[in-house]
Amino acid sequence: MxxxxxxxxxxxxxxxxxxxxxxxxxxxxxxxxxxxxxxxxxxxxxxxxxxxxxxxxxxxxxxxxxxxxxxxxxxxxxxxxxxxxxxxxxxxxxxxxxxxxxxxxxxxxxxxxxxxxxxxxxxxxxxxxxxxxxxxxxxxxxxxxxxxxxxxxxxxxxxxxxxxxxxxxxxxxGDIRYTKPFYVKPQIMPELKDLEQAKQVINDAEKPVILAGKGTKGASQALIDFAEKIAAPIVLSLPAKGVIPDEHPLCLGGLGQIGTKPAYNAMQNADTLILIGTSYPFNAFLPDKAKTIHVDIDPYQIGKRYPADVGCAGDAGKTLEWLTAHIKAKQDRSFLEHHQEMMKRWWKKMEQEEADDSVPIKPQKVLRMLNQVAHDDAVLSVDVGNVTVWTARDFRITNQQFILSSWLATLGCGLPGALAGQMAYPDKQVFAICGDGGFGMTMNDFVTAVKYELPIKIIVLNNHKIAMIKYEQEVMGNIEFGTNLVNPNFAKFAEACGGIGYRVEKVEELPQALEQAVSQTKPCIVDVIVDANEPPLPAKITFAQAAGFSKHMVKELFTEGKLDLPPI
Structure with a gap:
């Protein structure tokens, strides 16, 4: 046998x-x-x-x-x-x-x-x-x-x-009994009574806003059709970046610390909030008083973090298709159009920041230039820290895929994510966008990319700091401590590993370095020295944040002897 x-x-x-x-x-x-x-x-x-x-x-x-x-x-x-x-x-x-x-x-x-x-x-x-x-x-x-x-x-x-x-x-x-190696994926629809209740709330809405999460991946067209019919702007959770293009007329970008001002404004003025495929945790950025519909394939998530008036437990795409077919088309589009105008002004503001040619290089500039060399179907593996903020705000996704460590937010995820991206899509451009702190945690596996000839491109925003923590300390009113980093020359590290490295210290060096990196068939590191003092300011700055930062500045002045005390 x-x-x-x-x-x-x-x-x-x-x-x-x-x-x-x-x-x-x-x-x-x-x-x-x-x-x-x-x-x-x-x-x-x-x-x-x-x-x-x-x-x-x-x-x-x-x-x-x-x-x-x-x-x-x-x-x-x-x-x-x-x-x-x-x-x-x-x-x-x-x-x-x-x-x-x-x-x-x-x-x-x-x-x-x-x-x-x-x-x-x-x-x-x-x-x-x-x-x-x-x-x-x-x-x-x-x-x-x-x-x-x-x-x-x-x-x-x-x-x-x-x-x-x-x-x-x-x-x-040889005759041992086996079970079969497959599983069956269901299509789940909400109960009709829940759909009817959601329909009624949507028909009554005057200022609806959609917050779409990663549960809408694969349902982009259904999401767009639904939002268009009810004249609702779409705000995206961070893991959902890329579900629709960033510059789509319905898109207001992200929400919260990494979000846009139009998204914040729309949330604060909404009378109806439609959560789709998300368990968004930061309630401070959601409306204080709004009728809320929550759509999720997992009933456990509905109403888990934010009070829902209506819950629809079902597949996002199928649920949206049903709602689109049964709701009334909204004639008054003034709420949407107001925020579309705000979004145009927001993009102009971002373009002004990205056009800054000062030295040290602004991180926003790096993302703007990366946008110009990245293919429409590229894969972006984004690490955690300030680099997340800059990528979320300043990289305009069209059809690229975007992944990160969302809920755990673990430093060091960028490089391993790029390895996986190149394994999954050997013919696509794959970028890891990392801060120096995150890259330093897993950089030894750059040699893995070299060994298996994976032509990933690592963009390191190198400011010799754990910069997000520096900013958090300052917002608390504290003096920065324990955030300085001593880094190697990452470009030379790439060469020592058998890859290709580019060191960028001047703005004029950046376009050529990125263009050369994407043309290589070997793994590359583009080590860009960026401004450590560029704060990742949120779209909406609270009084507490401003007060804390002011307190920090006063502490620094006294500590470093920069402030003359009046004579006693």
């Missing part, structure tokens, strides 16, 4: 599920998995991408899932390797991305003996995982693998399989 080892069956199942690559690092507790993976890799059935840190592998798996909707997979050893994955797995959990983590473990007969690198992995992953199971036998493996992957897809989260190192070596009978 034909026999296979359990490790071979594991790899076969991943291939049947459509997994075409895995991020990871080999080690002693997964060698019995790595061997069948090697054979499949050499046969061209699945790729193994060796990362230099397991956190980068988990972040890349999460980014791949966000970009494609497909399962991201990472492989790691027991103990320290598994611990390293936690940050990337929490990123996947909080952004609801389907990820499978396969974690080695000490052999079965050594469990509970405090053996070398033994960690209670089921307890470690208990909070992060929607499915968390140790494989106990070869016979159990096929069903558990299928259940783990199906759960990751259906519950939009992280599945963790802990595999003791002896289990993949066991032989399996």
């Amino acid at each position: 034909f026999r296979k080892k359990a490790g071979e069956v594991l790899i076969d199942l991943l291939i049947q599920w459509g997994v075409d690559h895995i991020y990871g690092m080999p080690g002693d507790s997964i060698n019995s998995i790595v061997e069948p993976l090697r054979k499949a890799h050499e046969a061209g059935k699945i790729k193994f991408i060796q990362v230099r840190h397991e956190e980068a592998g988990a972040l890349a798996a999460a980014a791949y899932a966000k970009l494609t909707g497909k399962l991201g997979v990472c492989l790691t050893i027991a103990g320290p390797g598994s611990i390293h994955t936690l940050n990337g797995l929490y990123d996947a959990k909080l952004d609801r991305a389907p990820v499978l983590a396969i974690c080695g473990q000490v052999e079965s007969d050594l469990l509970g003996t405090d053996f070398f690198q033994e960690v209670n992995l089921e307890r470690l992953f208990d909070d992060v995982a929607v499915y968390n199971q140790r494989i106990m036998s070869a016979e159990q493996l096929p069903t558990v693998v299928n259940q783990a992957i199906r759960t990751a897809y259906t519950r939009h989260g992280v599945a963790v399989l802990t595999v003791p190192d002896d289990v993949p070596k066991f032989e399996m009978e």
Whole structure:
């Protein structure tokens, strides 16, 4: 009778599920998995991408899932390797991305003996995982693998399989019962009574505003048609940037610290708020008094953070299509037109800031120039910090894909996201837009891009500071502390790794550096020295922020002896 080892069956199942690559690092507790993976890799059935840190592998798996909707997979050893994955797995959990983590473990007969690198992995992953199971036998493996992957897809989260190192070596009978490696994706519609109630609220609205989240991805046209019919401006949550083009006539951009003034103004004056596919957390930027409709495929999210008058639990696209077909067309478009005029003035203001040719280079200038060399279908992996603000405000997305660590907001996500982007879309331009703080956290995996010939382009906004924290300290009225960074020359680092580097210190050097970078077939770093004192001011500055910043300035003047005291 034909026999296979359990490790071979594991790899076969991943291939049947459509997994075409895995991020990871080999080690002693997964060698019995790595061997069948090697054979499949050499046969061209699945790729193994060796990362230099397991956190980068988990972040890349999460980014791949966000970009494609497909399962991201990472492989790691027991103990320290598994611990390293936690940050990337929490990123996947909080952004609801389907990820499978396969974690080695000490052999079965050594469990509970405090053996070398033994960690209670089921307890470690208990909070992060929607499915968390140790494989106990070869016979159990096929069903558990299928259940783990199906759960990751259906519950939009992280599945963790802990595999003791002896289990993949066991032989399996050829007639062992398998479950099928597939899942069925439903189309969910709200109840008719909820749709009718939403229709009535929309028909009565005079100043409707839409806040669209990432749940509207794949429903762009339905969103536009709906907004056009009710004359409602569209505000986008940060993860939804790119759902419609930034300069679309209906788009008011983002909201909050990274948002636009027209979006803030529309929210403050709205009489009806329509939340679609978002669980927006910052209530201070939402209307104080407005009738609220909340559309989400997950009923748990409806009314979770902001009081909803009407809830519609269903697919965003299908729900919007029904509403568009049944609501009245709004004749009075003055509210929309007023904010469209405001948005035109906002873009002119942004253009003035982006035209500033002073030195140090303004970060807004970098994003403006990047817009000119980025293809319409490029992938942007954006790190966390001030760089998020500048990209959200100053990069005008047309059809590009935009990903970031949204809910966890973990520094260091930019480079791993670009690795995943290039794996997902080998023929597209892929950019990582990073601050120097974020890039410094995962920069060692630039050599991964070199090794696998992934021509990613890293744009580093280098101000030698953790600049967002500097600004936060100042807004609190405190003196900046602990935010200075000592950086290498990132361009020379790129060259030392076998890539290509460009150092930009003058505005006139920037266009050529970006044009040369996008023409290269090797991974590149464009290291741009930018102004550390350019504050990421929110669209609406509160009195408390202004007062805090003023207090900070007075403290600085006294501390540095810049303010003469009157004689006593």
